[in-house]
Amino acid sequence: MKKKINFKEGLIYGIIGVATLFTIGILVFILGFIFSKGLPHLDSHFLTSQFDSTSAYVDVKLSEGTENPLGLILGEMTLKEKGSIEKQVIVVKDIEKTSLAESAVNNKGQNLAISKNDIINRIEGENVEGKSVDEVNQILNSINADKVTLRITKQGGGIFPMLMTTLMMIGLALLFSVPIGVLAAIYLVEYAKPGRFVNLVRFATESLAGIPSIIYGLFGMILFVMTLNFGYSLLAGALTLSIILLPVIIRQTEESLKAVPDSYREASFGLGANKIYTISRVIIPTAMPGIVVAIILSIGRIVGESAALLLTAGTAAKIPSSLFESGSTLTVKAYTLAKEEANIELASAIGSVIIIIILILNALSKLLSRKITKI
Amino acid sequence: MGKDMKLDRKNELKEKLAHYLFLFNATVAIISVAAIAFFVFYRGLQPFIPGNAEGTYSLIDFLTGLEWRPGEGKFGILYMIVGSLLATTGAIVLGVPIGILTAVFIAELAPKWIRTVIKPAVELLAGIPSVIYGLFGLGIIVPAIMQLSSQPQGQSLLAVILVLMIMILPTVITITESAIKAVPDSYREGSLGLGATKLYTVFRVVLPAAKSGILAGVVLGIGRAIGETMAVMLVAGNPIAGLPTSIFSPVRPLTTNIAMEMSYAFGLHQEMLFATGVVLFTFIIIINLILNRITRGSELK
Amino acid sequence: MVNKFSIKNLDMYYGDFQALINVNMEILDKEITALIGPSGCGKSTFLRTLNRMNDLIEGVRVEGEILLDGENIYKDIDVTKLRTRIGMVFQKPNPFPMSVYDNVAYGPRAHGIKKKAELDEIVEKSLRRAAIWDEVKDRIKKNALSLSGGQQQRICIARALAVDPEVLLMDEPTSALDPISTLKVEDLAEELKKDITIIIVTHNMQQAARISDKTAFFLNGELIEFDETDIIFSVPKDKRTEDYITGRFG
Numbered sequence: 008m009k010k011k012i013n014f015k016e017g018l019i020y021g022i023i024g025v026a027t028l029f030t031i032g033i034l035v036f037i038l039g040f041i042f043s044k045g046l047p048h049l050d051s052h053f054l055t056s057q058f059d060s061t062s063a064y065v066d067v068k069l070s071e072g073t074e075n076p077l078g079l080i081l082g083e084m085t086l087k088e089k090g091s092i093e094k095q096v097i098v099v100k101d102i103e104k105t106s107l108a109e110s111a112v113n114n115k116g117q118n119l120a121i122s123k124n125d126i127i128n129r130i131e132g133e134n135v136e137g138k139s140v141d142e143v144n145q146i147l148n149s150i151n152a153d154k155v156t157l158r159i160t161k162q163g164g165g166i167f168p169m170l171m172t173t174l175m176m177i178g179l180a181l182l183f184s185v186p187i188g189v190l191a192a193i194y195l196v197e198y199a200k201p202g203r204f205v206n207l208v209r210f211a212t213e214s215l216a217g218i219p220s221i222i223y224g225l226f227g228m229i230l231f232v233m234t235l236n237f238g239y240s241l242l243a244g245a246l247t248l249s250i251i252l253l254p255v256i257i258r259q260t261e262e263s264l265k266a267v268p269d270s271y272r273e274a275s276f277g278l279g280a281n282k283i284y285t286i287s288r289v290i291i292p293t294a295m296p297g298i299v300v301a302i303i304l305s306i307g308r309i310v311g312e313s314a315a316l317l318l319t320a321g322t323a324a325k326i327p328s329s330l331f332e333s334g335s336t337l338t339v340k341a342y343t344l345a346k347e348e349a350n351i352e353l354a355s356a357i358g359s360v361i362i363i364i365i366l367i368l369n370a371l372s373k374l375l376s377r378k379i380t381k382i
Numbered sequence: 383m384g385k386d387m388k389l390d391r392k393n394e395l396k397e398k399l400a401h402y403l404f405l406f407n408a409t410v411a412i413i414s415v416a417a418i419a420f421f422v423f424y425r426g427l428q429p430f431i432p433g434n435a436e437g438t439y440s441l442i443d444f445l446t447g448l449e450w451r452p453g454e455g456k457f458g459i460l461y462m463i464v465g466s467l468l469a470t471t472g473a474i475v476l477g478v479p480i481g482i483l484t485a486v487f488i489a490e491l492a493p494k495w496i497r498t499v500i501k502p503a504v505e506l507l508a509g510i511p512s513v514i515y516g517l518f519g520l521g522i523i524v525p526a527i528m529q530l531s532s533q534p535q536g537q538s539l540l541a542v543i544l545v546l547m548i549m550i551l552p553t554v555i556t557i558t559e560s561a562i563k564a565v566p567d568s569y570r571e572g573s574l575g576l577g578a579t580k581l582y583t584v585f586r587v588v589l590p591a592a593k594s595g596i597l598a599g600v601v602l603g604i605g606r607a608i609g610e611t612m613a614v615m616l617v618a619g620n621p622i623a624g625l626p627t628s629i630f631s632p633v634r635p636l637t638t639n640i641a642m643e644m645s646y647a648f649g650l651h652q653e654m655l656f657a658t659g660v661v662l663f664t665f666i667i668i669i670n671l672i673l674n675r676i677t678r679g680s681e682l683k
Numbered sequence: 684m685v686n687k688f689s690i691k692n693l694d695m696y697y698g699d700f701q702a703l704i705n706v707n708m709e710i711l712d713k714e715i716t717a718l719i720g721p722s723g724c725g726k727s728t729f730l731r732t733l734n735r736m737n738d739l740i741e742g743v744r745v746e747g748e749i750l751l752d753g754e755n756i757y758k759d760i761d762v763t764k765l766r767t768r769i770g771m772v773f774q775k776p777n778p779f780p781m782s783v784y785d786n787v788a789y790g791p792r793a794h795g796i797k798k799k800a801e802l803d804e805i806v807e808k809s810l811r812r813a814a815i816w817d818e819v820k821d822r823i824k825k826n827a828l829s830l831s832g833g834q835q836q837r838i839c840i841a842r843a844l845a846v847d848p849e850v851l852l853m854d855e856p857t858s859a860l861d862p863i864s865t866l867k868v869e870d871l872a873e874e875l876k877k878d879i880t881i882i883i884v885t886h887n888m889q890q891a892a893r894i895s896d897k898t899a900f901f902l903n904g905e906l907i908e909f910d911e912t913d914i915i916f917s918v919p920k921d922k923r924t925e926d927y928i929t930g931r932f933g
Contacts, residue, residue, distance in 0.1 A: 217610020311511030
């Protein structure tokens with residue numbers, strides 16, 4: 008009675024194994040590709056800088072009695088311009104403690120600190136592009152005043168605006184969709200009697216879940232951007248997102264409300280508590296971990312969304328200063344970089360950030376779900 | 383003795399208000415679906431109605447045209463419909479068997495420790511945004527196809543099919559796995575008890591019993607494939623005319639047509655993009671209705 | 684002795700199914716009344732009509748009268764106020780997933796008591812009345828679910844007592860407990876009877892015999908016999924009662 012696997016069975020086992028390995032292999036391959044292209048770009052400059060470079064004239068006071076009155080340690084750097092023209096520029100390598108560079112002011116009198124990696128274009132009106140560090144230091148040493156005027160360029164290439172826009176989008180979209188989704192789920196579980204209305208709501212949530220992002224984008228564009236005249240904006244994007252999130256939040260919250268034992272409801276009603284009190288003091292607190300999972304899933308969806316936002320929030324690579332301004336999230340920016348600038352490296356760098364966020368969110372929801380099953 | 387039990391009107395009113403508040407929020411989902419359908423169809427059908435302010439266009443020419451040249455006023459989408467359908471079909475043909483077999487492995491064959499590794503991996507695959515798949519397609523699949531193909535570019539129907547195949551995997555796997563899990567153990571015991579092998583049991587008893595669930599997974603996969611935009615846009619090539627003649631031909635699925643030109647389109651051009659949305663939405667509605675049938679049918683059983 | 688409950692011609696339906704058939708009963712104040720009968724005989728259903736817990740179930744219809752101190756509880760009354768007068772303890776201990784203190788303070792808080800000192804006093808008093816104060820006074824902030832089943836059930840009794848009910852309905856309160864915990868709950872019921880009316884559903888005939896003053900025997904939704912417990916267990920008038928208590932069916 009020895010266990011024998013015949014040839015045909017062995018073949019099928021083999022095919023199943025190959026299919027599984029393919030699935031896992033693809034995942035590993037994708038992660039490997041994105042990380043290998045993207046991770047080398049990830050540093051604090053990448054995460055904290057503006058995307059576009061900005062230039063300004065600043066006045067810096069010179070400190071007295073020090074060897075280096077400006078207090079800037081300079082270096083040379085080669086900069087690639089558009090059309091693959093290269094030019095050599097002077098860049099701030101480090102700043103000495105005695106330096107007053109931090110309290111530099113622009114021509115409007117506002118503070119604009121010089122920081123590491125800033126490029127110095129002009130000193131007292133003189134163009135220093137192409138000059139060596141020694142030449143520039145000579146120019147600086149020859150200055151005989153208590154302050155010096157520099158034209159500096161803050162280097163871009165960072166994703167700080169997209170990070171902030173993504174956070175704003177998350178906050179705003181959740182602000183709309185979480186209350187609606189949670190209250191709707193409470194209605195379905197705690198109030199509604201089975202029947203046509205519940206079926207209709209269920210049909211609606213299922214339909215919403217089946218509509219692709221691009222259709223949401225179209226809808227958001229027609230209603231929020233054009234008809235309500237919000238323009239490509241944070242608000243139009245967030246409102247569109249909040250509808251996309253509804254089915255996720257309603258379903259997940261419904262599940263966690265259904266998991267609250269009926270004996271809790273009976274006990275509360277048996278003590279003469281009314282329905283609102285029972286819902287707010289017993290049912291929601293007990294279902295809370297599940298609701299938090301719903302929120303985490305929603306955040307993942309927002310971070311990953313692109314098509315709907317492309318048509319509603321636009322692609323501006325800056326932090327929106329009001330609800331009615333355009334702003335691009337990390338994912339939308341990764342797309343425009345790949346599509347319009349064919350910059351796969353930078354797109355993958357943003358992709359790495361997105362994947363890391365998704366990994367963290369997945370781990371969090373796993374942790375919480377484990378907590379839920381323990382109850 | 384005998385505390386008063388009179389009705390508290392204020393309290394009753396509060397409860398009623400709360401009830402209506404909850405009820406109102408539950409209707410938001412219904413209102414949203416209705417609003418989406420209304421606005422997309424309303425705006426998208428304008429160009430076909432005589433007397434439209436931005437100009438009109440023949441519905442027949444729109445649905446049967448093989449050229450999309452907004453500058454010349456040509457808006458034909460038949461080649462896009464064909465592209466979308468071919469890409470979706472290809473992705474389903476390749477992706478569904480892989481997905482089902484992976485689900486069989488996870489649900490029936492894998493030892494527990496392997497399952498604890500694979501399941502999060504599949505979940506991660508589902509959570510990766512489309513743009514990342516597009517980047518992967520653009521960075522790996524497109525250059526690879528360029529090596530094989532006689533065409534000057536790697537962006538092609540094949541690239542779209544491969545990217546979509548990967549993207550539908552998590553959907554097919556997750557749904558199939560839960561359908562397999564839902565098959566009662568007594569079925570397996572019955573078959574194994576008759577001396578059937580494990581594989582025989584899986585393919586002859588378990589999978590047929592999970593049929594409607596698997597079918598639902600396939601239909602969901604179709605929905606995901608036909609609606610996918612960003613990943614596809616990066617690898618499709620998006621030509622302005624012509625039916626695809628081979629798997630190496632570039633294609634322009636309906637979704638990418640909308641997303642690519644929307645930011646700068648205006649007037650009739652913009653309305654024709656909305657009209658493209660109507661065609662896509664119609665496909666999606668048909669798929670959802672089929673899905674609804676399948677899931678309702680299995681619930682009745 | 685005065686009547687606490689007068690039940691007159693009570694019929695109850697779940698949709699088409701009639702669960703209680705023409706029940707008539709007078710329940711006296713400050714007595715323990717036991718409801719016995721085989722599973723599905725309607726005793727638990729009957730208990731739940733007394734504080735209108737059946738209202739929560741879809742399609743329930745009640746006909747006839749239930750008078751509490753002469754007032755019909757199925758007329759226009761505030762159900763939440765009714766339930767503060769009539770506490771309930773369930774088959775399985777069902778403390779909320781919160782601290783012992785918050786469990787006991789739940790009812791008073793639901794009815795608007797917010798002052799800490801007042802709540803402290805109510806919690807201690809209720810836990811003492813439920814004879815569990817000494818066991819939990821040091822872990823009153825601990826989660827109630829960390830206690831043993833018997834302790835949990837007495838926490839639930841304390842929770843019910845905290846709203847100062849006149850009647851306590853107990854639905855097989857000891858069926859999920861070990862013998863020692865069961866005994867503690869029984870002692871507690873006898874102690875509580877000094878102040879309040881207790882109606883207890885039980886499967887355990889010894890329990891009914893041990894603690895109750897009156898016993899009612901239900902069968903197929905009908906009240907077959909209702910009398911002094913001594914009489915029911917020694918000289919029942921109805922053949923079916925006799926069959927049941929001697930263990931010939933059920």
